[in-house]
Amino acid sequence: MKYNLFYFIQSILIVVLSPLLIGILKKMKAILRGYVGSSILQPYYDLEKLLKKGRIISNRSSFITTIGPIIILGATITTAFFIPVFYTSMEKSIGNLFILMFAFAIVKIFTVLIGLDSSSTFGGMGSSREAFISMMAEPLMLFLITFLYIETKDFNIFHISFINSNIVHFKMEHYIAMVTFIICILAENARIPFDNPETHLELTMMHEAMILDLSGSDLAYVELSSYIKLVVYLIILINCYIPMGIATTLTASALFLGFLIFIIKLLFCLLGIAIIETTFAKSRLFRGAEIFPATIALGIVAITLIYIL
Amino acid sequence: MIEALLTIILISSIYMSGVRRIKLLTGGFVFQSAAIGLIAFKLGYDTGEVHYYVLALLTIITKVIIMPLIINKSVKKLKINREMELMVNAFNSYILTGTGIMIAFGLLNKSHNNFIKTGIALFIIGVLLMVARKKAITQMLGFLIFENGIVLFEISLTKMSFVIEAGIVFEGLMLALIMGIMIFHINKTFDSINTDSFENLKE
Amino acid sequence: MLPFINFQKDWLSIYFVFIIILIFIPVAIYTKGYIMEYKKHYSVKYMLALIILFVASMIGVVFADNSIDFLVFWEMMSISSFFLVIYEYINKESLKSGIFYFVMTHISGLFLMIMFAFLYKYTGSFNFNEILKFSVNFSSKQKYIIFILALFGFGAKMGIVPLHAWLPKAHPAAPSNVSALMSGVMLKVALYGFIRVIFVFLTNTPIMCGVIVLVIGTVTAIFSILNALLQNNIKKLLAYSSAENIGLIFAVLGISMIAINYNLKMLASLALTAALLHCLNHAIFKSLLFLNAGSVLYATGTKNMDELGGLNKSMKFTAICTFIGTCAISAVPPFNGFASEILILRSFIEAITKVSNIWIIILIFSCAIIVALTSGAAFYATVKSFGITFLGKPRSEKSEHVKIIPTSMNIGQGMLAILAIVTGIFSPFIIKEISHYTNNLLDISEKNLSFKNETEIMIFTIILICIVFILYMFNKINSSNKKQEINETWACGYAQDKPYIQYTGSGFVQPAAKTFGSIANYNKKINLKETIHISQKTSDIVEDYLYKTSLKVVDFLTTKIIEINYGKIQSHISYIFVSVIIALILVLKFV
């Protein structure tokens, strides 16, 4: 197992650039809604401000709140080191999909427990809903891994993207799987229609409700980690389902091209999310839950398609 | 001679199967036992075997003398009403015994051993008395008749050693005695010898 | 006639004995402190003796090398565990559940007796090695018979649906250290028996068997975890979750059996490895969680979550241990539950790709989806049990002033917690060890059961730790010059924050209750008198329908048959003659 230095660089890149991307997303939404949004560097300013502030902790809170945010951020950053961005190769190396998926479980468990930690009603509500949604989302994850494995006979995300990169036109099950994964992304990252990241009405909040009682640097860590998480998910989407054009050799031209195409794809995805968030409304919790059986049905269709067609 | 005695036994038993009064029943039983005793005596006379005499003696002593004494004593002393409530009335009892005996003889048509046939008839009567009568004392009588049947069997079948037969008859006597004593006790504690009062033992 | 006891020492036995002892040592240490609670009413010597007997007999079961010894130790295991379950005989509930448990386990014993009788009939020997020699030439009918008997026999002990009903009764009734042993180890012993019979004796079972095992396992998993989700009694929740884990193991065994049948050796070996690994992991974290529940019970005197809360302040160490246990059971890396979870899912996925028959594929795929849902629900349930119990505010008097936990109990918990982490991080080595055995068992020549995530989890852990450390340092530096105040919970400025405004356990799982409530027969009654009062209860549907009806049948038969013993003496006499006549007719006719 050899770890290519280049992986490291691209991963660092993600960590650094993710707030910018979120900024872009916010900007897109603003434009779509027809007003001039804040600058795309706004997330950086927010983080900086938060980091400057001191923190107030609830007197009920336990070690969960003390170490939680740091571990959440750590876990998310770690996941960034396990994915290809715009360069991949067939070398035997890290990047097992399972570990990636389960790594997000760390984030999940800590956020949920933080919600319960500061004995407030809203926190409990948020955690309860989050846990419910993630429980429903679990089969989707399995389905996606299954699908990719069937397609490429491999669990390593680098290899998967490598193998898929030289497929030009995909079969329909591939697209179905992609749709499912997009829904999965929305669910896991607490976006509309499952949750509304920018609401201020507590009763509809999930992710925000859980971190209601965090402040200062803690809040900054959690926010940053949520940014990174979204980006990582998007990258997984890009590199597993539409990896064409990703750099597979370490030549400058290929890398440059790969980077360019990657950025385009990423922006495209962000645009997609922005459109979804501006057009859809947040659905009730149980309406949201109903989406999962539907997607699982899709998944079954996809799998059977592979075997029957 | 023997045939005649056997007929007497048969008739008496059929007669007994329908009587209503304990006294008559006892009388019939005495008659029957006497007949059996005589049969044994006759056989002994014919064959000259000792143990036939012994058997005859024992039978007559126990069944003709002692048993009736016990029974009458208890009947008098306990002043139980002499009627014995029939669960199956006389008419049906007769018919039952008749059919029973018929079937038995039908089954045994091959063998020409009248002892066995009569014995079986006695069994049937005994069973009837035990099952279809309410008084404990009639059950006892029924059992005694049953045993008479056994004695007939024994006579008819191959001769066995003296000790054994003595044992069998002796135990019959013991049993009868014990039953008599029990009837006393029962009557004392239940102040009736009606088996309907045997209902306490449940669960 | 009765062979002497002599041990067999193949890898499988040693592995399971290893598990037993591994769990027993911490539990024993824990027991030292835990029995203080019982000093008042019960005799402590009795309990210790029984525990020793219990563990000894379990080791005996695993080491036994002929069926008679096996059964003897098996029954002794049942008996000792029964007396341990009714240890708190003062409360009637534990007596009731103890009796129920003993009857169920006796059912399993009878099935096993019959099964071994069949093995004796087919192979002409009680000895396992003899049976092994013979095992190649079982006919498929014989295999079916033995499989079904083994399924019921061991299944009743493992608590697979529909024979699981004793688990949620017996575990809460037993003292916590005992339930730790029972759920952590005893179920594994039953599993050992199943593996021994199915995989070692009749190596290659018909396809149907594998399918049955797979389906039963999946059903067990989903059914019991959804029940667990809706429980408010900690130990009941844990008991159901044990049933769920057993279900997972069972399902993966089913995959392995199917694979063997299709002669996919690698896949079979992978699945079997997953099952064996999960045995170890489940043993560790489940007994850890039971011990924690015991500590909570010891400290507060209640098992009901809705009376607990905020224990992290008063019993910090236990809280941390429970947190580790929770992470482990909800498959959070790098804790151990995660390693086996990966293997299980992997074997499902690979099965989908490798098996040729489309229907079997569809079956496996749907099972896989259910299994995934199960693991999600497991996350939900355990987070509930930890969060509601240890976080937030105390919900009642009981959880406010708590007893001090003796050190020995803490040591016991701590050891298991450390084990949970260690076996998680170093799982690759354990997997290698196990896969050696499975390869030998399925005689795969080349030793390349190569897991792609070999040692990757360790790299992951290292990176994670480094990053967390860096962040921590950064945080220290950053917040060194800032003021940090501790204050009431903000809760959006909601003024008086009373304990009862928190989410309760039942509230926490409300979404799931709405969606899946019917499976656990969940119903909620709200009556609006002068005070609004909500009463909600769940019950086990299998128990309600299956068990109750069968009891009714037996009862009916009893009322009919028992009549024979009553009635008049005349009728009794007539029985004799009737039976004479019947017997005569039979004999003259048929003889």
Add this chain to the structure above:
Amino acid sequence: MYIVVLGILFLIMTMTPLISKNIKISGLVTILGSISVLGIVLKIITLLYDGGALNYFNEFFYIDSLSILQLLIIASINVIVSIYSRKYIENEIDEKVISNRRGKFYYFLFNFFVFFLMFIALTNNIVAMWIGLEGTTLTTAFLIGFNVNKNSLESAWKYIIICSIGIGIGLIGILIFVNAYTNQDANQILKWSHLVKNPNIQNIYAIKIAFTLIFVGIGTKAGLAPMHTWLPDAHSESPSPVSAMMSGVLLNLALYVILRFYLIIKHVPGLENTKWLFIIFGCASLVISSFSILRQTNYKRLLAFSSVENIGIIALGLGVGSKIAVFGALLHSLVHAFGKSLLFLTAGNILSAYKTKRIDKINALIKTMPINAVFLILGMLVITGAPPFPAFFSEYYIIVGTVETGNYIITALYSFCLLLVFAGFLKVFIKIVFNNEAGEKYVKIEEDKENTLPLALCFISIIVMSLFMNSYLSSMINNAVSIICD
């Protein structure tokens, strides 16, 4: 001449109560006598260690490995019970329940009863066996009706009527049986050892009828369902030592007599299927008793039903007839004797302490009478066939036998009944021992310590059995098995 010694012993034992005024003496004599009887029996066992047979008085008495087992059971249970009855009778007399005279009468009858049991086990003459059985009926009738009251009289009456009818039918059977063998010399005809050697029968038809009559008739005495109806009443009403003796010894002795006849006709061509009589009646007993056990309110009745069940098991094992099953059956008869005596004696202690037989009246025995409670639980485990007690092996071997011979339905039925019995026992005894009602105060009863020596003896001998399981005992049983099976 062991037989003579035995005879003398029994003469002494029976006569002492009639002669001596003092009740204690007769109790003592009984105990000593029983111990010496046991000694003699053990001596005989050592003589017969490697199969073979002894006979005395030109084969009137005949001892082989089969009768050895019975002798062992009788003698050892006799010792235990006579030790128990000494205290028991003294208590009864102290509490003015019975008069001194009746106490002596008890010893007289008891020893007579034991004498008859020994006689059955020893004799070789098939009619003498019958006489012995009848004798046991006569003696036990009074023992059952010992403390004269409504229940005991009723049960005694039932017992004497039903049993003597059964015995009568048995006698008829025997007479026919003998008759089917005529044309042989008179002084050999009644000898079992003679009959079993040369089974040349004139009239198969008669033999069939005869054996059926014998089976049902003597089966009544053995308590096979549906002729068992006397048994629950008798066992529950008679004094505990007597019930122990009856259910432990008498029942399987009656079965032993049937077995003797079965062995004679077993090899006759055309009569092989008579084994189904054992199986059918065994299953009937199993089913009826196991269902009846589920709903009992009187613990002695419960134990009585369990005796029916165990006899059913033994009959089943004998009927299945494969070597391993027969081994199981014989072993089970041995274990059942000890275990059931243990239970009955414990029940006797509880009865004398609580003065009630109702289950719902007794709670938390573990607190009030710990010693007896422990013995009760142990006895329950022994009877329900829990390892390491031998009953487990016997039941398991019978299961193996049924499977081996391919009677799968019977296997299922048998296991189901075992389960029911187990559940019933568990329900009752756990309730008696552990259940304690809220708000009640349970204090230790001082009767607890009394009369626990016999219980201990019972339990010790069970343990000894399970220790000698695979050395001495099994070789002994195997000899008996070889008599039955070939």
